Amino acid sequence: xxxxxxxxxxxxxxxxxxxxxxxxxxxxxxxxxxxxxxxxxxxxxxxxxxxxxxxxxxxxxxxxxxxxxxxxxxxxxxxxxxxxxxxxxxxxxxxxxxxxxxxxxxxxxxxxxxxxxxxxxxxxxxxxxxxxxxxxxxxxxxxxxxxxxxxxxxxxxxxxxxxxxxxxxxxxxxxxxxxxxxxxxxxxxxxxxxxxxxxxxxxxxxxxxxxxxxxxxxxxxxxxxxxxxxxxxxxxxxxxxxxxxxxxxxxxxxxxxxxxxxxxxxxxxxxxxxxxxxxxxxxxxxxxxxxxxxxxxxxxxxxxxxxxxxxxxxxxxxxxxxxxxxxxxxxxxxxxxxxxxxxxxxxxxxxxxxxxxxxxxxxxxxxxxxxxxxxxxxxxxxxxxxxxxxxxxxxxx
Amino acid sequence: xxxxxxxxxxxxxxxxxxxxxxxxxxxxxxxxxxxxxxxxxxxxxxxxxxxxxxxxxxxxxxxxxxxxxxxxxxxxxxxxxxxxxxxxxxxxxxxxxxxxxxxxxxxxxxxxxxxxxxxxxxxxxxxxxxxxxxxxxxxxxxxxxxxxxxxxxxxxxxxxxxxxxxxxxxxxxxxxxxxxxxxxxxxxxxxxxxxxxxxxxxxxxxxxxxxxxxxxxxxxxxxxxxxxxxxxxxxxxxxxxxxxxxxxxxxxxxxxxxxxxxxxxxxxxxxxxxxxxxxxxxxxxxxxxxxxxxxxxxxxxxxxxxxxxxxxxxxxxxxxxxxxxxxxxxxxxxxxxxxxxxxxxxxxxxxxxxxxxxxxxxxxxxxxxxxxxxxxxxxxxxxxxxxxxxxxxxxxx
Numbered sequence: 072x073x074x075x076x077x078x079x080x081x082x083x084x085x086x087x088x089x090x091x092x093x094x095x096x097x098x099x100x101x102x103x104x105x106x107x108x109x110x111x112x113x114x115x116x117x118x119x120x121x122x123x124x125x126x127x128x129x130x131x132x133x134x135x136x137x138x139x140x141x142x143x144x145x146x147x148x149x150x151x152x153x154x155x156x157x158x159x160x161x162x163x164x165x166x167x168x169x170x171x172x173x174x175x176x177x178x179x180x181x182x183x184x185x186x187x188x189x190x191x192x193x194x195x196x197x198x199x200x201x202x203x204x205x206x207x208x209x210x211x212x213x214x215x216x217x218x219x220x221x222x223x224x225x226x227x228x229x230x231x232x233x234x235x236x237x238x239x240x241x242x243x244x245x246x247x248x249x250x251x252x253x254x255x256x257x258x259x260x261x262x263x264x265x266x267x268x269x270x271x272x273x274x275x276x277x278x279x280x281x282x283x284x285x286x287x288x289x290x291x292x293x294x295x296x297x298x299x300x301x302x303x304x305x306x307x308x309x310x311x312x313x314x315x316x317x318x319x320x321x322x323x324x325x326x327x328x329x330x331x332x333x334x335x336x337x338x339x340x341x342x343x344x345x346x347x348x349x350x351x352x353x354x355x356x357x358x359x360x361x362x363x364x365x366x367x368x369x370x371x372x373x374x375x376x377x378x379x380x381x382x383x384x385x386x387x388x389x390x391x392x393x394x395x396x397x398x399x400x401x402x403x404x405x406x407x408x409x410x411x412x413x414x415x416x417x418x419x420x421x422x423x424x425x426x427x428x429x430x431x432x433x434x435x436x437x438x439x440x441x442x443x444x445x446x447x448x449x450x451x452x453x454x455x456x457x458x459x460x461x462x463x464x465x466x467x468x
Numbered sequence: 469x470x471x472x473x474x475x476x477x478x479x480x481x482x483x484x485x486x487x488x489x490x491x492x493x494x495x496x497x498x499x500x501x502x503x504x505x506x507x508x509x510x511x512x513x514x515x516x517x518x519x520x521x522x523x524x525x526x527x528x529x530x531x532x533x534x535x536x537x538x539x540x541x542x543x544x545x546x547x548x549x550x551x552x553x554x555x556x557x558x559x560x561x562x563x564x565x566x567x568x569x570x571x572x573x574x575x576x577x578x579x580x581x582x583x584x585x586x587x588x589x590x591x592x593x594x595x596x597x598x599x600x601x602x603x604x605x606x607x608x609x610x611x612x613x614x615x616x617x618x619x620x621x622x623x624x625x626x627x628x629x630x631x632x633x634x635x636x637x638x639x640x641x642x643x644x645x646x647x648x649x650x651x652x653x654x655x656x657x658x659x660x661x662x663x664x665x666x667x668x669x670x671x672x673x674x675x676x677x678x679x680x681x682x683x684x685x686x687x688x689x690x691x692x693x694x695x696x697x698x699x700x701x702x703x704x705x706x707x708x709x710x711x712x713x714x715x716x717x718x719x720x721x722x723x724x725x726x727x728x729x730x731x732x733x734x735x736x737x738x739x740x741x742x743x744x745x746x747x748x749x750x751x752x753x754x755x756x757x758x759x760x761x762x763x764x765x766x767x768x769x770x771x772x773x774x775x776x777x778x779x780x781x782x783x784x785x786x787x788x789x790x791x792x793x794x795x796x797x798x799x800x801x802x803x804x805x806x807x808x809x810x811x812x813x814x815x816x817x818x819x820x821x822x823x824x825x826x827x828x829x830x831x832x833x834x835x836x837x838x839x840x841x842x843x844x845x846x847x848x849x850x851x852x853x854x855x856x857x858x859x860x861x862x863x864x865x
Contacts, residue, residue, distance in 0.1 A: 083513050092517045099513040107504045107737070115683055116480045116496040119814060120489045128684060155732025157706035158555060165594055181718060186707035186732065189720035193705030197562055198595060206718060231716075280733065286512055287525060287736035308590030309554035310583035319628075319819050321578060321603060323586035335552025335583065336677065338685035338735050340504070417516060422716050 073356025076363045081351045082284070082434045089443045091418045094230075094258055094396050094429025097284030097348070106347040110340055131342045132311075132333055136292055138349045139283070142357065143256060143275065144266035145294045151332040152279070152342065156257060156291040158307065159276035160190045160224075162332060163293060165306035167222040167251040167274060168194075168202070170299075174221035178250070181206040182229040187255055191224065194306075209234055213244050220250040227265070228258035228394030231421050233386040235263065235394045242272045257281060260292075262364065262395035262431075264357040267294055282395070282431060283352075285345035293332050300329055309334035351433055363432035364395040367440050371397055371428060374444035379451045385425055396429045401451075409461035410450045416443045470753030473760045478748045479681070479831045486840045488815040491627075491655060491793050491826025494681030494745070503744040507737055528739045529708075529730055533689055535746045536680070539754065540653060540672065541663035542691045548729040549676070549739065553654060553688040555704065556673040557587045557621075559729060560690060562703035564619040564648040564671060565591075565599070567696075571618035575647070578603040579626040584652055588621065591703075606631055610641055617647040624662070625655035625791030628818050630783040632660065632791045639669045654678060657689075659761065659792035659828075661754040664691055679792070679828060680749075682742035690729050697726055706731035748830055760829035761792040764837050768794055768825060771841035776848045782822055793826045798848075806858035807847045813840045 083099045084090055090098055114126040123129050136150035143150075154162075164177065177191050188206065195202040207215045209229060216223055223245040228235045238254060245252040252272040259265050261282030267275050275294040279285035295303055305325055310316045311333040314324045325331035369390060375382060375397075382399040401407055401424060408420040418428040430440070450456060480496045481487055487495055511523040520526050533547035540547075551559075561574065574588050585603065592599040604612045606626060613620055620642040625632045635651060642649040649669040656662050658679030664672055672691040676682035692700055702722055707713045708730040711721045722728035766787060772779060772794075779796040798804055798821060805817040815825040827837070847853060 083509075085514050085516070088516070090516060096512075096517045096520075098516065099508065103512075104505050104508040107508055108501050111496065111501040111504055111683070111741070112480075115493075115500075117482050119482070119485070119487060119495065120493045120816065121809070121814075122684070123493075154551065154555065155706065157732035158551065158704065161704060184707075185710070185713075185716050185718060188718055189705045189707055189710065192720045193703050194594075196701060196705075197591075197703040199597075278733070286508070287519070288734050288738070290735075291732070304593060306590050306594040307555065307558060308586045308593075309552065310581075310586055313582070313586065316582075317819065319582050321582060321585055323589045335554035335688070336675070336685050338687075338738050340683060340685065340741060341735050341737050342685070344508070344737060412518070417518075419517065422714065 073359045074354035076355070076359060076432045077434050077436050078351060079434050084434060087415045089416045089439045091416065091428040091430065091443060093431035094262070094281050095419055096280055096287060097282060097431065098434055100284055100348040100351055102347045102350065103286060103344045106343055107340060110343045128339050131339060131346070132337045133330065135342055135346050135349070138346070139260065139279065139292050140294070142352060143260055143294065144268050146268055146297060149297050149329055150292050150294045151329045152290045152292045153333055153337045154291055156276060156278040157186045157190050159291045159293040160187050160255065161194055162305065162307050163253045163274040163276050164191055164194055164222060164224060166303045167253055169304045170251050171221035174219060175202050176219045176221055177202060177204045178212065178215055178220045178223045179204065179206050180209040180212045180225060182209040182231060182234065183226045184230045184255065184257065187224065187226060209236065213241055216244045216248050216250060218248050220248060222251045222253060224253040226255040226257060228262065230258055231425055231427070232398055233394045233396040235392050238270045242270045246271065258394050258396065261352070264361050272296065273299055279345050283345070284348040286341065286348065289341050289345045290338055295329055295332060300331070301327055303331060305331050307334045311335060360432050364430050365390045367430040367432060367435055367437065368393065368395065368397050370437055371430070371440045371444060374441055375399065375447060378444055378448035381451055395431070396427060398425045398427045400424050401426055403456045405464060406456035406461040407450055410455040410458065411447060414446050414450065416446045470756045471751035473756060473829045474831050474833050475748060476831050481831060484812045486813045486836045488813065488825040488827065488840060490828035491659070491678050492816055493677055493684060494679060494828065495831055497681055497745040497748055499744045499747065500683060500741050504737060504741055507740045525736050528736060528743070529734045530727065532739055532743050532746070535743070536657065536676065536689050537691070539749060540657055540691065541665050543665055543694060546694050546726055547689050547691045548726045549687045549689045550730055550734045551688055553673060553675040554583045554587050556688045556690040557584050557652065558591055559702065559704050560650045560671040560673050561588055561591055561619060561621060563700045564650055566701045567648050568618035571616060572599050573616045573618055574599060574601045575609065575612055575617045575620045576601065576603050577606040577609045577622060579606045579628060579631065580623045581627045581652065581654065584621065584623060606633065610638055613641045613645050613647060615645050617645060619648045619650060621650040623652040623654060625659065627655055628822055628824070629795055630791045630793040632789050635667045639667045643668065655791050655793065658749070661758050669693065670696055676742050680742070681745040683738065683745065686738050686742045687735055692726055692729060697728070698724055700728060702728050704731045708732060757829050761827050762787045764827040764829060764832055764834065765790065765792065765794050767834055768827070768837045768841060771838055772796065772844060775841055775845035778848055792828070793824060795822045795824045797821050798823055800853045802861060803853035803858040804847055807852040807855065808844060811843050811847065813843045
């Protein structure tokens with residue numbers, strides 16, 4: 072048994088806000104500003120260039136990676152942090168394709184986050200050797216894994232529907248067909264229990280600004296299975312992935328560890344804030360988290376279904392195949408979400424017609440969820456979404 | 469005429485320190501911590517996900533890019549920020565190779581920063597179609613530009629020697645031979661006047677934690693010549709380079725502007741601190757800056773040459789072919805630099821035998837430079853570098 076959840080005292084949540092968008096940008100951990108100030112004033116300001124050694128900046132990507140590793144069942148030294156998730160997708164995919172040089176199919180699904188598919192398309196265009204990206208529906212992926220497939224690249228929990236793939240079964244199928252497996256954990260890390268080592272998948276990638284509360288633009292992470300790392304050929308072979316970066320050799324020689332998946336100079340300020348945010352996970356049992364997550368999301372589904380028959384559940388009803396979010400489809404989703412946000416309940420909209428709600432057991436309780444459902448009911452019942460101010464689309468939602 | 473230099477009041481420099489390493493990590497601008505706190509507490513903490521619109525986060529990469537553009541002679545809308553410099557090198561090089569599909573040679577030089585060469589090697593391995601990276605000595609580059617060359621990729625100011633390429637002449641030669649030109653401005657942006665538009669080069673990349681004082685791991689930038697941008701094929705085709713990121717389409721369609729060189733979610737905290745740091749450039753005339761830079765570096769060369777005959781100048785004597793740094797070769801460079809740092813004069817060591825000193829007119833004056841030369845003389849004359857504590861090499865220098 073871990074520490075009791077939620078741990079609202081560790082986070083700052085604005086007065087009057089029920090925040091159901093932690094699956095997009097997590098809330099502010101109370102220690103973040105003080106940590107940023109410390110890095111800026113004490114480390115950068117006082118130690119200057121020496122901070123790379125003295126303040127441990129150079130090791131921070133590994134140290135933070137190890138902490139994330141604990142949350143996704145990855146052994147020490149198997150997770151590197153830095154860059155954005157899109158870059159990490161490219162890194163994993165390029166390395167995976169090199170492991171199956173005789174195959175030309177990348178299998179994903181049409182529920183994958185678009186950037187993952189875009190990065191695959193960019194890589195295919197760069198290599199320009201007839202690679203094909205296949206994107207069947209999520210439920211058809213397992214059947215689409217054939218011996219043509221070089222790499223299966225999936226987001227574990229669907230960003231739109233919350234549908235969760237069976238990581239172990241799909242990885243097994245991929246391996247049975249001789250394909251390399253890449254999991255994107257963007258909506259899994261800190262949201263559901265993940266057992267990377269147990270899954271036997273070769274690669275995983277993820278971001279840290281959602282359930283891990285690392286802040287806007289917090290660095291991404293990449294996992295490589297320890298037994299394959301020495302054969303991983305880095306496409307993005309930056310100097311900090313070199314075996315001896317400061318030897319300034321002219322030829323690239325990859326580090327003999329996960330460090331080879333580092334690229335350039337790490338974003339120290341963002342990493343330090345993320346490191347601070349990760350303290351909220353100390354003592355948290357991931358099975359407790361999962362139970363709390365399901366209690367919250369089941370409660371929300373029950374309440375909304377009863378109160379708002381106009382909305383259609385767009386997430387799986389079976390909780391074992393759902394991550395830590397719930398989506399509803401509704402013809403006026405965009406405007407209804409704006410009306411909801413104006414009333415203090417923050418979720419988000421995803422094209423074309425999805426209202427999306429994330430459940431973060433670190434800082435939400437059942438009272439929040441019931442209150443959110445009540446306010447949603449009011450928005451729907453009173454057709455508050457018809458007000459003109461909710462019709463104009465902003466660039467980001 | 470611009471504002472008078474230096475502007476020491478805008479920066480925090482530790483008591484007793486003469487900082488000649490701003491070419492590695494710039495010093496702390498006084499407003500940085502307050503800006504970070506504002507982003508964390510007001511924007512992230514209060515506005516949460518809404519800050520992407522309300523606080524202008526989504527536009528920050530372009531806004532900051534435009535400010536950097538002013539310092540390198542790039543027109544509005546032609547510079548994107550984000551990622552690390554190594555990633556930006558890869559982006560530029562991959563795009564440039566696509567523009568010359570019938571050629572197979574990438575020309576750089578053996579004074580280029582290793583990560584640029586490593587990224588080229590990684591891209592060559594990824595494409596795997598027989599590309600060749602040639603790295604003659606810097607002074608032989610112009611003669612090595614032949615009609616075999618697809619791309620000339622050079623760092624404008626050599627990180628080790630400070631030697632500066634003739635940007636206009638080399639770009640002209642590259643174009644005359646039908647090659648695409650990429651300039652790395654890591655040691656140029658904020659250090660010397662740069663006229664990207666006037667150079668006619670297709671691409672430039674650079675970092676912002678050196679002379680631009682953006683802090684450890686501050687984001688990189690990339691410039692593409694406006695008339696070519698619509699033909700640039702992004703290898704790193706992330707969602708924020710898409711023409712309509714939030715439409716969540718399955719197929720990548722690049723934005724019809726420099727935005728297509730954006731990749732993933734931008735590092736907001738680092739970008740905001742960089743934006744604050746760039747305020748120090750308001751009113752600065754780049755010709756004034758160059759004059760001040762040459763005054764400082766000529767003074768340092770004169771003083772050190774007179775005081776320390778044991779050291780050999782490893783930078784060009786002709787100031788017109790030198791950036792804003794001065795390097796000396798010395799058999800005991802590593803230990804001597806440690807001894808110097810222990811005495812408050814911070815420069816750095818670059819393998820195998822270089823003591824490197826950067827001159828940053830925003831926060832250095834001639835008194836600092838003379839004092840630094842005096843302390844260096846003392847270290848050399850007294851053989852202070854022989855003390856055991858200066859012999860052990862740290863990982864980063």
